Amino acid sequence: MSRWYPDDHAMIALRLEIWPSQVSDSLLLMNGPGAIANYVRDDMISFTHAVELLKEHGPKALDVIEQSLARSKAAGKTKLMPRFVPGKMIKKAVTAAAPAMKAAIDDIKKDKAFSHLSPETQQKLNEILEKFKKAEEAESKLNAEIPTDEPELNLDKAEV
Incomplete structure (x- = not known):
């Protein structure tokens, strides 16, 4: 065909x-x-x-x-x-560790010693954080575009 x-x-x-x-x-x-x-x-x-x-x-x-x-x-x-498949286990581990890595980079950036790092290292960390920031902005934009007509679920209140 x-x-x-x-x-x-x-x-x-x-x-x-x-x-x-x-x-x-x-x-x-x-x-x-x-x-x-x-x-x-x-x-x-x-x-x-x-x-x-x-x-x-x-x-x-x-x-x-x-x-x-x-x-x-x-x-x-x-x-x-x-x-x-070569590289799959590493990719899986990196994906699983990504949230902890982001938190660690945030903590490093807030640390007083951040300014003592080499400019190249500072730039690399800032670039990684920028990628996370762009992804978060894209995610929030997508979430804002989806209207929800359903009422919010309240688990603290029993239905009558």
Whole structure:
């Protein structure tokens, strides 16, 4: 069908009664390295995970998948799990520690000794805080744009 509708994944999806993203993901896997499709077929990696790695790593996806499979086999697993992808555990740890890191940077900035840090270090810390500030502003803007018609839930008052 991609021959007749090469750029219209929505039309292909309509014909097949699936989501357009499913068409895009399937075409990505079909047009990617054949070894990745074989890994999916052999149930060594899930379709969704293979597509995620193709999107994230592009032409290097096969190398990443093979390295991840080797790591999972070393751990005694037959199927590639996300935790075996290089860098995933570190990324997960950083994401989990981010709130504590932000609080620590805030405390460092408020500390009297902050001015004694090198200008480069001060600049790096200020840049990190600026990124957090921009994210918080974007988040509050999104929250302000969503109207709520429902009354606020009051857990202190029993309904009659």
